[in-house]
Structure formats: structure tokens, C-alpha cells
Amino acid sequence: MTRDLLTGNAAAAWAARLAAVDYIPAYPITPATEIVETLADWVRRGEIQSRLVTMDSEHSMLAAAGAAAATGARVFTASSSQGLLYAIEMLYAVAGWRVPLVLVNVARAVAAPITLEPDHNDILAARDSGFLQIHTASCQEVLDSILIGYRLAEHPDVLLPVLVNLDGFYLSFSREPVDIPDANEVREFLPTYEPVHARFSASHAMAQGVAVLGASAYAFFKYQMQRAAEMAETVHETIATEFCRRFGRCYGSVEGYRLDDADLVIVMSNSFSTIGKAEVRRLRERGHRVGLLRLRIVRPFPHKELVWLLGGRRAVAVIDQNLSVGKGGILFAEIASAFQGRPAPPMLSFVGGLGGRRFRPGEFDQIAAAMARAAHEGGSSVPRLLYSAVEYRQVSEMLRIAHHDVPASVV
Amino acid sequence: MQTHREIFRSIKDIPREEFLAGGTGLCGGCGGLLGLRLFSKALGPNTVFVNAAGCMTLLAVFPFSPFRGSWLYTAMACAPAGAQGVRDALDVLIEKGRLPPSDDVSVVVVTGDGAAHGIGLQSTLAAVHRGLDFFYFCYDNEAFGNTGFQMSPSSPLGSRTATTPPGSTAPAGTTTRKQDLFELWRAQSPPFVATVSPAYPLDLMDKVARAKRRAGPKLFLSFATCPPGWGVEPADAVTVAKLAVETGVWPLKEAVDGAVTHTVVPHRFRPVEDYLVVQTRYRHLFEPVRQEELLRQLQEVVDRYWASAHNNNG
Ligand SMILES: Cc1ncc(C[n+]2csc(CCOP(=O)(O)OP(=O)(O)O)c2C)c(N)n1
Ligand code: SF4
Numbered sequence: 266m267t268r269d270l271l272t273g274n275a276a277a278a279w280a281a282r283l284a285a286v287d288y289i290p291a292y293p294i295t296p297a298t299e300i301v302e303t304l305a306d307w308v309r310r311g312e313i314q315s316r317l318v319t320m321d322s323e324h325s326m327l328a329a330a331g332a333a334a335a336t337g338a339r340v341f342t343a344s345s346s347q348g349l350l351y352a353i354e355m356l357y358a359v360a361g362w363r364v365p366l367v368l369v370n371v372a373r374a375v376a377a378p379i380t381l382e383p384d385h386n387d388i389l390a391a392r393d394s395g396f397l398q399i400h401t402a403s404c405q406e407v408l409d410s411i412l413i414g415y416r417l418a419e420h421p422d423v424l425l426p427v428l429v430n431l432d433g434f435y436l437s438f439s440r441e442p443v444d445i446p447d448a449n450e451v452r453e454f455l456p457t458y459e460p461v462h463a464r465f466s467a468s469h470a471m472a473q474g475v476a477v478l479g480a481s482a483y484a485f486f487k488y489q490m491q492r493a494a495e496m497a498e499t500v501h502e503t504i505a506t507e508f509c510r511r512f513g514r515c516y517g518s519v520e521g522y523r524l525d526d527a528d529l530v531i532v533m534s535n536s537f538s539t540i541g542k543a544e545v546r547r548l549r550e551r552g553h554r555v556g557l558l559r560l561r562i563v564r565p566f567p568h569k570e571l572v573w574l575l576g577g578r579r580a581v582a583v584i585d586q587n588l589s590v591g592k593g594g595i596l597f598a599e600i601a602s603a604f605q606g607r608p609a610p611p612m613l614s615f616v617g618g619l620g621g622r623r624f625r626p627g628e629f630d631q632i633a634a635a636m637a638r639a640a641h642e643g644g645s646s647v648p649r650l651l652y653s654a655v656e657y658r659q660v661s662e663m664l665r666i667a668h669h670d671v672p673a674s675v676v
Numbered sequence: 677m678q679t680h681r682e683i684f685r686s687i688k689d690i691p692r693e694e695f696l697a698g699g700t701g702l703c704g705g706c707g708g709l710l711g712l713r714l715f716s717k718a719l720g721p722n723t724v725f726v727n728a729a730g731c732m733t734l735l736a737v738f739p740f741s742p743f744r745g746s747w748l749y750t751a752m753a754c755a756p757a758g759a760q761g762v763r764d765a766l767d768v769l770i771e772k773g774r775l776p777p778s779d780d781v782s783v784v785v786v787t788g789d790g791a792a793h794g795i796g797l798q799s800t801l802a803a804v805h806r807g808l809d810f811f812y813f814c815y816d817n818e819a820f821g822n823t824g825f826q827m828s829p830s831s832p833l834g835s836r837t838a839t840t841p842p843g844s845t846a847p848a849g850t851t852t853r854k855q856d857l858f859e860l861w862r863a864q865s866p867p868f869v870a871t872v873s874p875a876y877p878l879d880l881m882d883k884v885a886r887a888k889r890r891a892g893p894k895l896f897l898s899f900a901t902c903p904p905g906w907g908v909e910p911a912d913a914v915t916v917a918k919l920a921v922e923t924g925v926w927p928l929k930e931a932v933d934g935a936v937t938h939t940v941v942p943h944r945f946r947p948v949e950d951y952l953v954v955q956t957r958y959r960h961l962f963e964p965v966r967q968e969e970l971l972r973q974l975q976e977v978v979d980r981y982w983a984s985a986h987n988n989n990g
Contacts, residue, residue, distance in 0.1 A: 288768055290761065316764050316767070318760065318764060324751075324799075325753075325756075326757070329757045332765070333762065336761065337775070358751055465746045465748070466781060467721075467779045468779050470744065473747065473749070474749035475737060476737045
């Protein structure tokens with residue numbers, strides 16, 4: 266094992282290297298480019314035995330990735346934002362082929378307007394595709410989740426591809442100390458990929474991605490995917506336990522922070538949850554019994570764990586870093602639905618952090634106060650959009666300089 | 677007719693063995709299927725067909741496949757990218773000793789003209805640019821067949837499609853010229869580019885045999901009578917395909933390393949009209965009034981093509 270200062274992107278590249286991936290189809294997009302550039306460098310120096318091919322788009326990239334996995338190779342690739350959306354058609358196809366691969370998404374908000382900074386509308390647009398989703402909060406977790414991701418994707422009871430999400434800029438370009446496990450130890454945890462069903466060869470003809478006539482066959486395949494995703498919950502637990510034993514770092518579908526005695530719980534995901542944890546510490550100092558729950562695995566959705574950990578709290582606030590326009594936070598809706606048929610704590614929905622916008626300490630004060638009120642008055646599913654007077658003034662000023670009128674509808 | 681053949685010289689040279697079984701759900705007289713069947717006969721059983729959305733997508737219907745080899749349906753835009761993944765994975769697995777070289781297979785893209793000329797052109801030209809070692813079989817029925825015969829960039833001037841019906845503002849039906857896929861490919865200097873027709877099986881199969889000896893991208897642009905779309909009887913599919921060659925509308929040719937040779941050249945060309953009158957997709961050119969000017973233009977396009985082909989000795 267070595268310990269090095271790695272960006273999230275470099276950690277992702279290291280994971281692909283340690284997984285000894287055979288094939289890397291690539292297409293550039295900021296802020297994910299560094300991952301593939303790093304791998305390209307290693308390929309050119311002969312440090313890894315992988316083939317890297319520059320494709321003509323993400324749509325083609327995923328087609329090549331899935332087809333290579335269907336032929337029996339271990340495949341890695343990465344994208345972000347517009348790129349992930351461009352590939353969505355093929356995400357559905359590849360998941361439907363039931364072939365394992367790991368796709369890293371470096372989260373970045375989606376145009377329009379165009380930006381480079383993160384939120385989670387890109388990754389959550391892939392939510393229903395059949396890819397399993399792991400959302401990471403540190404560079405170390407990026408590396409570890411990719412290794413775990415291959416074991417999960419290749420497990421014969423699962424055979425679904427895996428998306429590992431890391432936030433653009435906040436993780437992609439932040440250097441953190443990362444333990445890089447020894448290649449031989451990784452080999453023991455993650456042996457060479459032996460395809461169970463998917464391979465094309467002269468002695469093994471196979472029809473893949475075939476048409477179905479009639480809904481009974483179609484639903485048969487889709488329900489198998491649902492069952493596999495349900496299986497993935499326990500399979501992940503087993504794999505993560507083994508990972509923990511071998512490498513000393515332990516992961517669950519969710520991560521609790523100061524939850525034990527918490528009355529009020531904030532739910533977040535990804536890198537901004539570290540901001541959330543700092544705010545929890547600050548709020549605790551002010552006497553609020555607050556804790557944080559980070560949703561790490563979004564697919565399969567950890568219904569039971571959430572109900573177990575959130576049930577009985579005095580109030581819950583879900584902070585979504587995404588916006589389903591006309592509805593609100595996507596994860597709020599998912600978490601609230603987990604309580605269907607059971608007594609749920611009062612829940613509040615907040616949307617913020619869009620386009621990389623940082624949360625402000627004052628907002629957490631308001632969230633804590635709103636939760637305290639909700640504990641008596643009950644929750645609400647109507648989303649509250651976090652936007653401050655300061656921000657509104659900034660935009661107004663820009664518009665004034667450009668000689669435009671200022672719309673009043675946002676505030 | 678002037679011909680050029682090396683291996684498949686007589687009908688007796690055609691193997692009896694079938695690698696694409698009959699009884700599929702495609703239309704009777706489908707020229708695309710006939711071409712694909714001959715193509716796969718010449719190629720042999722060790723193949724992966726990578727397909728883009730179109731009529732041929734309905735060849736493999738769960739839980740059956742008519743192919744002796746493998747099949748992968750991708751999506752409409754990206755069959756060549758799928759072929760790239762399969763080819764690369766085979767290469768890597770063989771290199772690493774995880775697949776014996778004897779287990780290698782030929783990778784073939786199967787796609788209609790709509791995908792080839794339109795939504796899939798980007799991934800196609802990109803695969804050619806990368807020098808991917810694959811066969812590309814495009815059955816050209818000159819429209820989107822599967823979705824009800826709408827205009828594609830391959831639809832010829834003057835033809836009726838579901839989205840270019842002749843009307844008072846456009847009596848010609850399709851007002852654009854057929855996009856030249858052969859030349860789009862040739863511009864990138866792949867080792868082998870050919871037009872073929874199921875009505876000329878020896879020519880088709882001989883080209884496959886020649887192409888098999890070459891690594892890199894290899895195009896087979898196959899004429900494909902589409903009985904429902906063209907308004908011809910299934911039984912006449914081959915006759916119509918013959919007429920296309922005899923009138924000079926569908927030149928049979930190949931470009932090996934860029935140099936074009938016409939492989940079947942009629943001694944005397946029949947008038948283009950002979951080919952047009954037998955299809956209802958051209959009926960508006962003849963009734964209620966003959967569109968003389970358009971008919972003249974259509975003949976002229978063919979004449980000009982052959983004049984330049986002869987001048988270039990091609
Ligand atoms: C992205 C996308 N858009 C549209 C379609 C619908 N579609 C299925 S087949 C087809 C027509 C294909 O035409 P062509 O490539 O000429 O093949 P043919 O139908 O003639 O066999 C279309 C448009 C699709 N499958 N995918
Ligand atoms: S619609 Fe045309 S191309 Fe499609 S199967 Fe029928 S005959 Fe063949």
C-alpha cells in the first residue's frame with residue numbers, strides 16, 4: 266500500500282488501473298478529462314495492459330463499452346453532464362444487456378444555462394436506466410467504490426453496470442491523501458473478469474439485445490433487472506464487508522454522522538455532505554441535537570435502512586442538490602416514498618447547491634430552525650429553494666450593468 | 677455484360693450451407709434480407725452481426741435467432757461503435773491469452789440506409805477513420821422501411837415516401853438527390869468499398885471473398901428492393917433489382933484502395949423509365965400527367981454518371 270495526494274480524478278484512474286481493466290473507450294468532457302488522460306499516459310508508457318480508444322461521442326463510447334463488456338472484457342469509462350445525457354440511450358441498452366462495467370460520472374450541472382460546476386441532475390437523469398449508482402464523498406471513496414463497483418457489477422446475481430459519482434471540482438480537482446492498495450491485494454479481492462453469460466466467440470454464439478414481441482417477454486426482462494437490483498443490496502453488503510476486512514475501510518448504502526442521539530436529521534449526498542457534517546458539529550455546539558445521513562447508494566435504493574435510521578426522529582430535512590423542475594428535490598421524493606405505509610417523521614424538502622453554489626452556514630441555521638418547527642407543526646413536501654438576498658442582489662447588479670430589467674419572480 | 681470475378685464464377689460455387697435461417701418475420705421479397713443471406717453465406721458462420729435499428733432488428737426475436745453466428749442489437753446511431761467495442765475486446769482478450777485465436781470472429785455492422793446516411797453517419801465515418809477492421813453491410817431500400825417508408829438521405833429524387841408525398845408544391849415527391857454513401861466512404865480511403873445487389877449473387881459473393889483478405893473497414897452497399905415501400909410484388913423483387921442494374925441506376929462497382937472498378941457493366945443500357953414504371957413509388961411521374969422534365973432529369977443523372985465513369989476508365 267502507498268499513500269499519495271490524489272485528486273478525485275486521479276483516484277478514479279488509479280482504481281481502473283488496479284482493477285486491471287482491459288478496455289477504455291473515451292470521450293472528453295470537463296471536469297472528467299483528467300481521468301482518461303491519466304490512463305492514456307499509463308497505456309502509452311506500457312504501465313497498464315489496456316486498450317484506450319478515443320470515440321466520436323459519449324453515445325458511441327457507451328456503445329463500445331457495452332459491446333466490449335458483452336464480448337467478455339473488463340471495461341472502464343468516464344463522463345459528465347452533457348456527456349452522460351448524450352449517452353442515456355445507451356445506458357439503458359447496456360444495462361439491458363446485463364453486462365458489467367463501471368462508468369464514472371464527474372457530476373456537473375446540465376445546460377441551459379451552461380456551467381462547469383456540479384449538481385446532481387446529470388447522474389440522477391440516469392437513475393432509471395438500470396445502472397446501479399454509488400455516490401462518493403471523498404477521493405478515497407472514489408477509488409474504493411470503483412473496486413467495489415466491479416465486484417458488484419460482475420457478481421452473477423447482479424450483472425448490472427455501475428455508475429460511480431464524484432462531484433466535479435469539489436472532488437475531481439481536490440487533492441486528498443489516498444491509500445492506494447497494493448495491486449496483488451486488489452487482485453485477490455477482484456480477480457480477472459470471467460464472463461458468466463456474455464461473450465462473443467466462434468465457439469460460443471450468442472444473441473444479445475434481441476427484440477421481443479409482446480409485453481410478457483419485455484416485462485420478464487425488466488423484472489429480472491429489478492430482482493437483480495434488489496439482490497445487489499445484500500451483495501453489496503457482503504462485498505463491502507470483505508473490502509472492510511481486507512483494506513480497513515468500511516462502506517454501507519448510507520453513512521450516518523452523529524445519528525445515535527439525533528432528534529433532527531439532515532439528509533445529503535456526495536461531497537457537500539462534508540459541509541453538512543461541519544454544520545452538524547456547529548449546530549451541536551449551539552445545542553441542537555442534529556445528525557446527518559449521507560445517501561451513498563442511490564440504486565438499489567436502501568428503503569429499509571432509511572426507514573430504520575430516519576423513523577422515529579423528530580424531524581428530517583432532505584437537501585437535494587438537483588431540481589426536478591415542477592416537482593422539487595428528487596431524493597426527497599424518493600426518501601419520503603420509502604415510508605409509504607409506515608409512520609414517517611415530519612419531513613422538509615430543501616433544494617440548493619445548484620451549479621456548484623456552496624451552502625451558507627446561515628442556511629443551516631434556518632434548516633435547523635425549520636426542522637424544530639416541523640417537529641411540532643408537521644412537515645411539508647413543498648420544496649424550499651435556497652437562494653439568498655445576496656445572490657439576488659448579485660444577479661440584479663449584473664443585469665443592471667447589462668441594461669436589463671430585473672425579474673421579480675424568483676424571490 | 678462485362679464482368680470481373682475471381683472465386684464465385686458459377687452458381688455451383690455458391691455453398692449450399694445457410695448461416696442465416698429462413699422463416700424470419702420480414703416481408704416476402706425483402707431485398708435487404710436476400711442480400712444479407714448471400715453476404716453471410718460468403719462470410720461463413722464465425723461472425724458477430726452488430727445491428728442498428730431498422731427492419732433487420734426483427735431478425736432476432738426472443739428467444740430465437742436465425743444466425744449461426746452471434747448477434748448484437750445496439751441502437752440506431754451507434755452500430756459501428758458497438759462493432760468497435762466487440763473488435764477491440766476480441767483483440768485484447770486474444771492478446772492476453774484469455775481467448776484462443778481460433779475463437780476469433782468477423783465483426784459485421786448491419787444497418788439500413790436511414791441509419792447509415794443519417795443518424796449513424798457520425799459513428800460510421802468515425803469507425804472508418806479509426807481504421808476499424810470490420811464489414812459494414814448497408815441494405816439500401818432508399819427510405820426508412822421499418823417505420824413506414826419515410827424519406828432518408830438515400831431516397832432518390834422523384835420518389836414517393838411517406839414524408840415526401842407528391843403534392844402541388846412538390847410534384848416530384850422527394851426533391852433532394854440521393855446522398856452518395858459509396859463516395860462518402862471512399863473519401864476516407866478504406867481498403868474496400870463496394871456496391872452489390874442480391875440479383876447478382878456471384879458478383880456479391882465474389883466481392884465478399886475479395887474483401888475478406890483485407891483488414892480495415894469494408895463497405896457493402898446492397899441494393900434492396902422493398903416490396904411494400906416501393907409498390908412491387910414480392911415475386912418481382914429480383915427482377916426490379918436486375919432492372920436497376922440494366923438501366924444503370926445501380927452501378928455495381930468496387931473501390932479497392934480507392935481505385936474504382938465497375939464489376940458488372942451492361943453492354944446496352946435500358947432506359948431508366950423501364951425501372952421507374954414498375955414501381956408505384958414513381959407512379960406520380962407518369963399519371964395523371966407525365967412529368968417530362970423530371971423524367972428527363974432522372975435519365976440525365978444516370979447518363980452523366982456513366983459518361984464520367986467511362987471517361988475515368990472506372
Ligand atoms: C434514436 C432513434 N430514433 C428513431 C428510431 C425509430 N426507428 C426505428 S427503425 C427506423 C428506420 C430505420 O431506417 P433504415 O435505417 O433505413 O432501416 P430500414 O427500416 O429501412 O430497415 C427508425 C427511424 C429509433 N429506433 N431510434
Ligand atoms: S419493409 Fe422493406 S426493407 Fe423492411 S422488411 Fe419489408 S421489404 Fe424488407
